[in-house]
Every structure is written in C-alpha cells, then in structure tokens.
Amino acid sequence: MTVWAVANQKGGVGKTTTTVSLGGLLAAWGYRTLLIDIDPHGSLTSYFRYDPDALDVSAYALFEAQGQKKPLDPLSLVHPTGTQGLDLIPASVSLATLDRQSGQLQGLGLTLTNAVKAVRDDYDYVLIDCPPVLGVLLINALAACDRLLIPVQTEFLAIKGLERMLHTLKMVARSKGHALDYLVIPTYYDKRTRASRESLSVLQRNHGGHLWDGVIPVDTRFREASRAGMPPAQYDARARGVEAYIALLEQLQQDQRNK
Amino acid sequence: MTVWAVANQKGGVGKTTTTVSLGGLLAAWGYRTLLIDIDPHGSLTSYFRYDPDALDVSAYALFEAQGQKKPLDPLSLVHPTGTQGLDLIPASVSLATLDRQSGQLQGLGLTLTNAVKAVRDDYDYVLIDCPPVLGVLLINALAACDRLLIPVQTEFLAIKGLERMLHTLKMVARSKGHALDYLVIPTYYDKRTRASRESLSVLQRNHGGHLWDGVIPVDTRFREASRAGMPPAQYDARARGVEAYIALLEQLQQDQRNK
Ligand SMILES: Nc1ncnc2c1ncn2[C@@H]1O[C@H](COP(=O)(O)OP(=O)(O)OP(=O)(O)O)[C@@H](O)[C@H]1O
Ligand SMILES: Nc1ncnc2c1ncn2[C@@H]1O[C@H](COP(=O)(O)OP(=O)(O)OP(=O)(O)O)[C@@H](O)[C@H]1O
Ligand SMILES: [Mg+2]
Numbered sequence A, B: 001m002t003v004w005a006v007a008n009q010k011g012g013v014g015k016t017t018t019t020v021s022l023g024g025l026l027a028a029w030g031y032r033t034l035l036i037d038i039d040p041h042g043s044l045t046s047y048f049r050y051d052p053d054a055l056d057v058s059a060y061a062l063f064e065a066q067g068q069k070k071p072l073d074p075l076s077l078v079h080p081t082g083t084q085g086l087d088l089i090p091a092s093v094s095l096a097t098l099d100r101q102s103g104q105l106q107g108l109g110l111t112l113t114n115a116v117k118a119v120r121d122d123y124d125y126v127l128i129d130c131p132p133v134l135g136v137l138l139i140n141a142l143a144a145c146d147r148l149l150i151p152v153q154t155e156f157l158a159i160k161g162l163e164r165m166l167h168t169l170k171m172v173a174r175s176k177g178h179a180l181d182y183l184v185i186p187t188y189y190d191k192r193t194r195a196s197r198e199s200l201s202v203l204q205r206n207h208g209g210h211l212w213d214g215v216i217p218v219d220t221r222f223r224e225a226s227r228a229g230m231p232p233a234q235y236d237a238r239a240r241g242v243e244a245y246i247a248l249l250e251q252l253q254q255d256q257r258n259k
C-alpha cells in the first residue's frame, strides 16, 4: 500500500483538486483507493456531498480514540463517494479543536500513521488532503505518508510560500528521523501570462530535483466537476486538466517502480 | 478610525488580494492606513518583501505582550510598505504556535482589540488579513473589527464553505455579545463560465442582505502586481480588477456614512 499526503500552507493552490483528481484516476484504473480529509474546513468532504458540520463519524474519531488510548477500526469511518473503488474518511469541524487540545491529549502525532497501517490490506492507495496551516494535522500527515505532494500555483506569492514551507517540513522530518520525500507540482499554469512562465522557471531553478517536469493547466472543468460532485476523471476524461493529472500519476507510479 | 477584517476559512479566495487592494486605494485617496497580517503563512508580509521566517518584530509580539501582561506600543511594530500612507504590521511564523499556547496564555482573545484602540489617533483605517483557519487568530480579528469582509470565489465548494463559516462566526459573535456585521464579496468572477454565473445566483438567493451587489472579476494583473510588490491600484490603476475594488470601497464608505 502507498500513502501520499497533499499539502501546502498556502491556500487555494489545488490541494483538494489534486487529491480528488488522482483518487478518481486510481479508482478508474482499478486500484482500491481511500481518501482521508483532515482539513477542518472539509472541502473534499463537501465535494462528495457530506456536511463536515453534521457528521458524527469522521476522521476526528481517529484522534479522539488515539488520545483516549481506545481501539478503533478506521474501516468503521469509511463513507462511499459514488465512484466505484473510491472511499472517503470525511472531515468534521471538530478537527479544528485538535491544535488547542494537543497539549492535553498525548501521543496524537502518530494517529494517521497507525490508521493507515490498520488498513494496509484493504487499500492499494491512501491519499490525505491537508488543511492550509501548519499544525498537529499536517504533522500527522507528514509522519504517515511515503511521499508528500505539494501543489504550487505558478505565481509569485505561492512560490515564496513554498520556500518557507519546505524549510519547516525539513525540520519536522528531521525531528522524526527520516528524510522528506516530496514532489512539487506546478498548478494553475496559464502559458499566456508572463507571471506563470516566469514562476515556472523560478521553480525549475530552485527546486529542480523535486519538481515534476509537467504542469497542471488552468481548466474551468475542475470547478464544473466539483459542482457535479464527481472526480474530474469521471466527469470529463478528455479535459486537459485531467490529461495533465494522468501524466502526473504515470510519473508517480514510475518513481515507485524505480525505488 | 474604522477596522475591517478580511477572512474566510476557505483558502485562496482573495483575502490577501482584497486587503492589499483596499489598503492601496485608501492610501491613494489620502487616508492613513495600517495593514495587519495575522496569517502565520504571511502572504501579505511576503507581498511587501518581508520574510515571515526572519522577522523579529511582528504581530506575534502583540500576543506575547498580552499573554505576559506587559505593555507594548503597537506603533513600534509598524513597517513601511513603499506606498505613501500605507503601513504594515507583518506576520511571523511564530503566530502558528498561538493556538497550542492559548490554553496557557490567558486573555489572548482581545489582543487585537487593544492594539487597534491604541492606534486610533494615528490611522483612519486598519485592515486585518486573516489565515484560512478558525482559531484564536481569526476570533481575535472578529472581536476587533467593525465589519467583516468575506471574499468568496464564485464556485461550488467555496459557497458551501461560506454557509459553514457564517454558522461558526455567528456563534462566536453571540458569545461576545454583539451582532456580526459582515459583507460577502464575490471574487474570481468569470462571466463566461456557467459555474460563476450559477454560483452568483446562489449567493444572491441565500445571502441577499449581506452580499455586495458587484463582483471582482478574474484579472491576471493581480498576480503581476504581487510580483512587483506594489498594491494593485499603484501597479495599474486602470486594471478592471482595481476598478471593481474602487466600486467596493465606495460602497463600504457609503455604508459607513449611512450608519
Ligand atoms: N488547474 C486548475 N484550473 C482551474 N481551476 C482550478 C485548478 N485547480 C483548482 N482549481 C479550482 O480552484 C479552487 C481552489 O482549489 P482547491 O480547493 O483544490 O485548492 P486547495 O489548495 O485545496 O484550497 P484550500 O487551501 O482551501 O484547501 C477550486 O474552485 C478548484 O476547482
Ligand atoms: N480576482 C482575481 N483574479 C485573478 N487572480 C486573483 C484574483 N484574486 C486573487 N487572485 C490571485 O489568486 C491567488 C490567491 O489569492 P490570495 O492569496 O489573495 O488568496 P487568499 O484567500 O489570501 O489565500 P490564503 O488562503 O492562502 O490566505 C493570488 O495569486 C492572487 O494574485
Ligand atoms: Mg483543500
């Protein structure tokens, strides 16, 4: 089983879109795929028409059980997404309280690591959609994943934020005793604008070894897919944004085989 | 003096862009304007070429002083922005630790309220740029502001997030004993896409009384302005995005006069 976390402290760069696009493709290609939404704002959960305000059964239960040292089978939290082969452990707003509680509830740091281990015979891939903030939730995802995927909008502010985030992540990884394996994914690429082209060459200069050699183009079909509540690949397999995520997924699987 | 906070738990909807656009216009129109960045990720701070990782003097000092009950003059934290009449209290990454500390440091909730009171003779407007997460920082901004501005992308996921956020904000305001005065601002509007047009009519149906009757259109000049480190109005006063923010600011000032 392979675990990928999708994270960036900058908001609105395409974290949820990347999670649901790769998830939909993996399911379409026949892999048993689990999505876990740990963003208290719950975009991925809303995407599949669940309400993070009203859910009793959510990812929060994993942290609660870990804090109280009670056993809990993660499979009991799984919800269907309407797409064959694609399951979801949704978010709830109570996840937002975890940072404040992390002083009291000991040992929260490995909650997701334990949860994904418990389902390793049930799924081929687990994708974790993260909130745009550095805290106990993001650190959990870092500890649990085999590889970190970092979508970055091809524009100035997002690139500056990337340096900072990588600086923090490397510190966190070092304190956990393992090197951080990450891939930067340029998103919202619009070849007509100078801002996009210039940002891409800055990324190539500064992050060459960890940068995917493709781009996810601007594509309005992503917004339409979310309105329809279907992963982009299932909504419109020929959309240019979906074709770009196919190329990304082929690269990610190629890297796995080379390991 | 007038205090506006700009917030939305959804990431990447144009919070920082709205703060810097309105701030640049207010300064150009001759108002003494202070921007406060309380997003630990520090997009507004990076916008003006400061590094949230390396800053010793930042908004964090306000919370530290409040927690330790030590006096601190907020004017000692002010940095220039390069635009006449526009000042900045920048963010630093240490703001991210406040949620975890809020258990230990008592009375953090009114930090910003006290800070803006202390500068009321020095500025005409204070604008607060918030992080995309519900926590002690956002609650501080709610308590300190006269009005809350909520940028919302005209697309499905962002609209679902808005309902949830308003639900939470109303609860917070109630616990503080005052009604929440807010304005929803449609951003990233692209009249060519059905997703934008449909989302706007959903907003009109569900939030009529608190919805600005204009829209901020999609405009690539915003990304270019951030690359140049200048507020959009100073970068290109005739850009259609700037013209939309002018219409918004005129409405906000009209509402103030009507109060
Ligand atoms: N390549 C793209 N082209 C056009 N629109 C896109 C693209 N990627 C994402 N979007 C749209 O941009 C918006 C933000 O994307 P998304 O919600 O995936 O970002 P995020 O990083 O998960 O945000 P948050 O920080 O709130 O978690 C959504 O409306 C989505 O449909
Ligand atoms: N109306 C618009 N048209 C086109 N681009 C825009 C518009 N508004 C904002 N942008 C661009 O979208 C990106 C995200 O905007 P911004 O950083 O202001 O969002 P935010 O809500 O502050 O994000 P965060 O959640 O990270 O704080 C920036 O690159 C900005 O230049
Ligand atoms: Mg998201």
Ligand SMILES: [Mg+2]
Binding pocket: B015, B016, B017, B039, B043, B044, B129, B130
């Ligand atoms: Mg911002």
